[in-house]
Amino acid sequence: MTSRQDFENLDAKDPLAPLRDLFDLPGGLIYLDGNSLGAMPKTTTARLQQVIQEEWGRDLIQSWNKAGWMELPRRVGDKIARLVGAGPGEVVVADSTSVNLFKVLSAALRIVKEDQPGRCVILSERSNFPADLYIAESLAREQGLHLERVEADEISSRLNDQVAVLLLTQVNYHSGRLHDMAALTRAAHRVGALAVWDLAHSAGGLPVNLMGDGSAEEAVDFAVGCGYKFLNGGPGAPAFVWAHPRYVDRSWQPLSGWLGHAAPFEFTPDYRPAPGIGRYLCGTPPVLSLAALECGVDTLLATEALGGLSALREKSVALTEAFIQLVEDRCAGYGLSLVTPREAHQRGSQVSFAHPEGGYPISQALQARGVIGDFRAPDILRFGFTPLYTRHVDVWDAVAALRAVLETGEWHEARFFKRGQVT
Ligand SMILES: Cc1ncc(COP(=O)(O)O)c(C=O)c1O
The missing domain is CATH 3.40.640.10 (Type I PLP-dependent aspartate aminotransferase-like (Major domain))
Incomplete structure (x- = not known):
């Protein structure tokens, strides 16, 4: 898969794609942190x-x-x-x-x-x-x-x-x-x-x-x-x-x-x-x-009507697999190393890369570009892939943003080093 269109094609065929509509996701964001705080379902507001x-x-x-x-x-x-x-x-x-x-x-x-x-x-x-x-x-x-x-x-x-x-x-x-x-x-x-x-x-x-x-x-x-x-x-x-x-x-x-x-x-x-x-x-x-x-x-x-948790797993594996491959292809030479096991059966729905000095500021610079992952000390950039609402094309776009952050070196800006209580 070498183009954004390839990823759009995967979304068009994705049996779980309709589930994204169950969530209230803010526009313009790629949310890769559902492993830390899941997104809000649309029904939650009315129910509460x-x-x-x-x-x-x-x-x-x-x-x-x-x-x-x-x-x-x-x-x-x-x-x-x-x-x-x-x-x-x-x-x-x-x-x-x-x-x-x-x-x-x-x-x-x-x-x-x-x-x-x-x-x-x-x-x-x-x-x-x-x-x-x-x-x-x-x-x-x-x-x-x-x-x-x-x-x-x-x-x-x-x-x-x-x-x-x-x-x-x-x-x-x-x-x-x-x-x-x-x-x-x-x-x-x-x-x-x-x-x-x-x-x-x-x-x-x-x-x-x-x-x-x-x-x-x-x-x-x-x-x-x-x-x-x-x-x-x-x-x-x-x-x-x-x-x-x-x-x-x-x-x-x-x-x-x-x-x-x-x-x-x-x-x-x-x-x-x-x-x-x-x-x-x-x-x-x-x-x-x-x-x-x-x-x-x-x-x-709701996945039970659409292939159940095994369909969810299949999509999760496809998302994490593609993310690993794209990061390694498109962001090579910028100091990232894969921490998550390469074999799908040894991987959850999350991918972690280590970066010796840039873990935190890179994750902040990515957030400034609308890609939300997080950082775990000492040097881990974490990306969670919630198959209910993460699209294949989000993988492509997130990696494009990561490459831009690394290529421009913008993560070196002082504002990205400022730590909040939660990383
Ligand atoms: C694996 C694991 N166990 C336990 C906890 C603690 O959860 P809580 O703060 O809800 O007690 C967390 C929190 O992120 C966690 O990731």
């Missing part, structure tokens, strides 16, 4: 207005029953379950990814302690998202365990009978590398460890299958994921949590708030966890955020 004006404004507290507010964490959870290979009633939406990770990691460690006392290691990837490592480190410290951080390629060889839990993120936020979740879960189980997965950069970006091949060996034990990235739930959208049915009813998560109680409105002084995944709820559901998240998840469920 309805919740605010009718459900809250008019019906006030009656809406907990009348508008089904209490059911929202489970209702949206059931929809997310369809994206991650879980069953109905197995997922709830609550809190943030970090908080849910604390809950499931605590629950998993407790199970291991009961069944196989003496295991003392939480094993994770050195470049796992820092929040995951921080939560694991804190729990390890509290419980007298050790957090071992290893390189991605060392994970399998570092699994042994000391490991209590393998904690990984399916798609690495930095490199965009996609782990083989089934194989690593199997490897963890082989040494008797439990497998806890963070799906923040995979749920909604590619097909996820928590149950693997259906065998006990391949099925994940616990998982969490994020609502504001590929699920398009809006800034700070609540996260989701899943526990395998074999563990959910015996698992004890430490944030035993009243909404995780079997009967919150009995107001008993003692804690009795709800059956099933409901015990992973803690406090009052954030209704406005849940309503927005439901609109976001619905945009993904």
Whole structure:
């Protein structure tokens, strides 16, 4: 493919092309950051207005029953379950990814302690998202365990009978590398460890299958994921949590708030966890955020009529493949090096390039030209490709802008070095 027209032709044939119209995308922008904050669905504004004006404004507290507010964490959870290979009633939406990770990691460690006392290691990837490592480190410290951080390629060889839990993120936020979740879960189980997965950069970006091949060996034990990235739930959208049915009813998560109680409105002084995944709820559901998240998840469920998540994956691979090729062809000699694996099966829906001095200013100069990606320290330019709304022609145009930024050297301008709080 050597011309813009080739990419326009791909868009003309794209079965998912109509889905772009589900989003309110500002004109003149190429948005390649849906892996960090998903775009806003068109339905979100009207839905939030309805919740605010009718459900809250008019019906006030009656809406907990009348508008089904209490059911929202489970209702949206059931929809997310369809994206991650879980069953109905197995997922709830609550809190943030970090908080849910604390809950499931605590629950998993407790199970291991009961069944196989003496295991003392939480094993994770050195470049796992820092929040995951921080939560694991804190729990390890509290419980007298050790957090071992290893390189991605060392994970399998570092699994042994000391490991209590393998904690990984399916798609690495930095490199965009996609782990083989089934194989690593199997490897963890082989040494008797439990497998806890963070799906923040995979749920909604590619097909996820928590149950693997259906065998006990391949099925994940616990998982969490994020609502504001590929699920398009809006800034700070609540996260989701899943526990395998074999563990959910015996698992004890430490944030035993009243909404995780079997009967919150009995107001008993003692804690009795709800059956099933409901015990992973803690406090009052954030209704406005849940309503927005439901609109976001619905945009993904709209793929079901158009080839489903495998069609989504096919497009994602085509977009990332073309982006890598075009950058390497058209931006050669400007110091960019590919960080994301070249093999499609090892890649999420994100491409990262390193640039030794220019990572941040190049990303800012690109934003000034209307191409929104982001930067992750120390030197990574990240580009997310959300197949729901990213067009093939956006790949061409984004690379043309990147080449212009590099060719003109405009990224050296002082204004592009000025750092905001969020990069
Ligand atoms: C992989 C991963 N895990 C956890 C988090 C933390 O999410 P939250 O801030 O919603 O707790 C993030 C945030 O970007 C993330 O990318």
